[in-house]
Amino acid sequence: MPESVDPNIIEASPTKELFIYMLVRDIPLIRALIDLVDNSVDGAVRSVTNNNYNDFWIRIELDKDHFKISDNCGGIPIDIARNYAFRFGRPEGAEPTPGSIGKFGVGMKRTFFKLGKKFKVDSSTADSHFLVEVDVDEWKTDIKNWNFRFKVLEEGIAPAQIGTIIEITSLYENVSENFALENFQTKLIEEMKTAHSLIMAKGLNISLNGIPLSSKVFSLFSSDLLKPAFVEKVIDTGPSPVKVKIYAGVSERIKSEGGWYIFCNGRMVLEADQTSVTGWGEEDNLADIPKYHADFAYFRGYVFFDCDDAELLPWTTTKTGVDVDSRIFKAVKLEMMTLMSPILDFLRKLAKEKSQKETGEIEESQLEKALSSATLTKYSEIQVQGKFVEPEVVLLPAGPRMARIAYSKPVDDVEKIQQIVNVTSNKAVGEKTFEYFLKYEVNE
Amino acid sequence: MSGSYKEIDYRIRPAKAVERKMLCEAFRRLSTFQKIENYRYIGLGSTNFMDFALLHRSLGVTDMISIEKEKDDHERFWRNRPYRCIEMQFDETTIILPKLKWDIRSIIWLDYDSKLDKNILADVGIVCANACPGSMFVITVNSQPDSLFDEGKEVDRLSNLKQLVGNEKVPENVEGSDLRQWGVSKVYRQIITNEMLEILSSRNGVLPSSHKINFKQLFNFNYADGAKMLTFGGLLYTEEQESLLQKCAFCDLPFVREGEEPYLIAIPILTLKEIRKLDGQLPKKAGEELTLPAVPIGDIEKYEKIYRFFPTFTEADI
Numbered sequence: 001m002p003e004s005v006d007p008n009i010i011e012a013s014p015t016k017e018l019f020i021y022m023l024v025r026d027i028p029l030i031r032a033l034i035d036l037v038d039n040s041v042d043g044a045v046r047s048v049t050n051n052n053y054n055d056f057w058i059r060i061e062l063d064k065d066h067f068k069i070s071d072n073c074g075g076i077p078i079d080i081a082r083n084y085a086f087r088f089g090r091p092e093g094a095e096p097t098p099g100s101i102g103k104f105g106v107g108m109k110r111t112f113f114k115l116g117k118k119f120k121v122d123s124s125t126a127d128s129h130f131l132v133e134v135d136v137d138e139w140k141t142d143i144k145n146w147n148f149r150f151k152v153l154e155e156g157i158a159p160a161q162i163g164t165i166i167e168i169t170s171l172y173e174n175v176s177e178n179f180a181l182e183n184f185q186t187k188l189i190e191e192m193k194t195a196h197s198l199i200m201a202k203g204l205n206i207s208l209n210g211i212p213l214s215s216k217v218f219s220l221f222s223s224d225l226l227k228p229a230f231v232e233k234v235i236d237t238g239p240s241p242v243k244v245k246i247y248a249g250v251s252e253r254i255k256s257e258g259g260w261y262i263f264c265n266g267r268m269v270l271e272a273d274q275t276s277v278t279g280w281g282e283e284d285n286l287a288d289i290p291k292y293h294a295d296f297a298y299f300r301g302y303v304f305f306d307c308d309d310a311e312l313l314p315w316t317t318t319k320t321g322v323d324v325d326s327r328i329f330k331a332v333k334l335e336m337m338t339l340m341s342p343i344l345d346f347l348r349k350l351a352k353e354k355s356q357k358e359t360g361e362i363e364e365s366q367l368e369k370a371l372s373s374a375t376l377t378k379y380s381e382i383q384v385q386g387k388f389v390e391p392e393v394v395l396l397p398a399g400p401r402m403a404r405i406a407y408s409k410p411v412d413d414v415e416k417i418q419q420i421v422n423v424t425s426n427k428a429v430g431e432k433t434f435e436y437f438l439k440y441e442v443n444e
Numbered sequence: 445m446s447g448s449y450k451e452i453d454y455r456i457r458p459a460k461a462v463e464r465k466m467l468c469e470a471f472r473r474l475s476t477f478q479k480i481e482n483y484r485y486i487g488l489g490s491t492n493f494m495d496f497a498l499l500h501r502s503l504g505v506t507d508m509i510s511i512e513k514e515k516d517d518h519e520r521f522w523r524n525r526p527y528r529c530i531e532m533q534f535d536e537t538t539i540i541l542p543k544l545k546w547d548i549r550s551i552i553w554l555d556y557d558s559k560l561d562k563n564i565l566a567d568v569g570i571v572c573a574n575a576c577p578g579s580m581f582v583i584t585v586n587s588q589p590d591s592l593f594d595e596g597k598e599v600d601r602l603s604n605l606k607q608l609v610g611n612e613k614v615p616e617n618v619e620g621s622d623l624r625q626w627g628v629s630k631v632y633r634q635i636i637t638n639e640m641l642e643i644l645s646s647r648n649g650v651l652p653s654s655h656k657i658n659f660k661q662l663f664n665f666n667y668a669d670g671a672k673m674l675t676f677g678g679l680l681y682t683e684e685q686e687s688l689l690q691k692c693a694f695c696d697l698p699f700v701r702e703g704e705e706p707y708l709i710a711i712p713i714l715t716l717k718e719i720r721k722l723d724g725q726l727p728k729k730a731g732e733e734l735t736l737p738a739v740p741i742g743d744i745e746k747y748e749k750i751y752r753f754f755p756t757f758t759e760a761d762i
Contacts, residue, residue: 181638183642185615
């Protein structure tokens with residue numbers, strides 16, 4: 001029996017096809033996977049009160065046929081599942097999760113639709129358990145109804161194992177091809193380490209296909225002579241203030257690792273930033289900070305933003321960058337630049353001493369010596385004080401002023417002289433010929 | 445081992461000579477795809493061009509390109525070519541490879557003497573992205589482990605590797621302790637294979653199923669005339685060419701390795717007279733053993749494995 005259709009109605013509702021297309025378009029595959037990891041991490045954060053995550057784990061399995069992430073991080077409560085976790089967008093009235101990372105409510109579903117055509121969520125909390133199984137092709141056939149259904153729904157029970165298992169199968173071809181490559185897995189591991197090193201260092205175990213991930217370590221050189229800088233602030237934004245901690249100093253000289261590291265609620269959003277975003281090489285600024293280059297490879301700055309309301313933190317929607325327009329970030333950036341300036345000055349002096357040592361102007365570099373006798377300490381274990389303290393340089397009595405001579409001569413001639421003088425380096429040829437001339441032609 | 449007569453003369457590089465002949469024998473089987481003399485050969489000949497000479501004489505290949513990064517002394521290299529059909533290209537491989545025509549079936553042997561690094565991986569990528577199916581790709585790298593100490597401090601071998609090839613190329617399960625002895629060859633093989641698979645996956649994304657290009661590993665040589673070396677390589681072919689690959693019967697060759705297990709080229713120390721005596725007993729009949737008094741059994745066994753490829757060195761007044 002045909003339904004009576006109001007001829008004045010114009011069909012304007014979105015199609016599921018279009019919706020899925022738009023939803024998954026702009027998110028890279030690795031980002032989508034990390035969104036799921038973020039949810040698990042959030043669960044762990046909610047379950048822990050003593051800052052110790054040793055008992056929590058997240059296990060990820062992936063290959064060309066399936067993706068699975070399981071954790072023991074608290075599980076998803078039934079009412080969250082029913083009303084919020086599977087919704088598209090965060091409805092009003094949803095409670096903010098203190099200290100959370102997954103704030104935008106889009107992550108989980110987007111990843112499911114991005115990866116494959118069948119997904120399953122099996123989650124148990126202390127007193128509930130549910131199972132949702134969706135076949136996307138089937139779901140798409142119902143044009144009007146956008147809901148899912150619980151396949152299993154149990155409340156008031158006490159499950160043996162608390163946590164969540166998410167499994168996605170019937171993977172799309174391009175996803176499947178990527179999952180088969182070991183290089184893809186290595187990239188995913190690198191990004192997970194970048195995002196979650198901090199909480200892994202506190203004990204959270206994350207593994208991929210059985211391989212446990214090791215966390216990156218954030219440290220600074222510290223000694224009696226050399227002390228890292230530290231600043232702590234609380235920014236008043238109403239009921240949920242933003243707490244900021246800045247550590248700055250020097251570490252090992254690795255060009256790709258020098259720069260600023262920014263963390264929001266424990267998640268690294270900027271790694272080794274060497275750009276104007278964190279104050280490098282800008283024209284108009286108060287401290288005349290230069291562009292990043294190799295001499296500054298020792299520099300490390302770590303900035304930790306923490307807030308119960310994730311929306312107030314200065315990060316982008318993808319959680320992989322800083323919101324440069326954020327008022328909070330702009331204010332903190334000024335502090336960062338103030339702390340950075342004396343450290344860069346120290347590094348310039350260090351570079352100068354090193355090149356003086358190479359040309360023989362000075363015997364040894366005191367700054368270099370002080371640096372090598374300092375210990376690399378984890379940022380959390382540093383005895384914090386205030387501004388950067390650099391070793392004092394004892395001014396040695398000035399030796400004779402030196403001048404540098406450099407010239408090129410044909411290799412054959414140089415080798416002939418080497419043989420006569422019985423030396424092997426070009427430098428020695430230059431020095432010996434100079435001394436010879438000085439002795440016989442100049443000095444009385 | 446005390447007497448110097450028990451040591452190999454590195455200048456002669458016997459393991460390299462054996463490897464060269466083995467590879468040549470394997471290349472011969474490519475005639476299933478097309479006449480072997482119509483293949484192009486791309487290599488790094490340096491001043492000795494030994495691979496070029498062998499392939500031209502044994503297989504009749506004439507379309508030959510030697511890539512040389514030495515900027516000066518062009519004429520010297522040019523004049524040292526053993527045959528006129530060898531074309532010289534002077535620049536880094538990374539610059540020359542993308543400029544070549546790639547619609548010709550080729551045998552490409554990039555015989556580097558340095559350790560695996562980003563530039564070499566980039567070259568691997570260029571070849572995989574461009575070579576036409578039915579091409580053979582072989583690469584040799586120095587896989588000598590870093591010395592354990594540098595100026596008194598213990599060396600972080602894993603960190604050195606990550607710096608050379610890039611963090612994202614080193615699989616997570618590789619540890620510093622894996623980079624000892626022949627372990628470096630094993631890890632290099634993994635890294636090179638991963639790079640090839642990744643590039644081929646991208647290349648194949650837009651190709652119809654029957655035209656998708658696969659890589660079949662055939663060579664996984666470990667040898668050491670001086671430093672430890674790895675020679676890794678195999679065939680690029682499409683699904684359609686699967687039957688041609690079977691016909692080549694590469695696996696009949698005793699030195700072919702299709703997986704993780706390497707083929708170690710071990711050179712026995714034998715005098716010419718001893719070699720003649722062993723040759724007289726070869727090939728072995730079933731149930732027989734080779735005998736040669738006063739010579740260690742190990743050396744006899746090593747010789748038997750590779751006798752057909754063993755170089756004969758003589759002093760000659762030329």
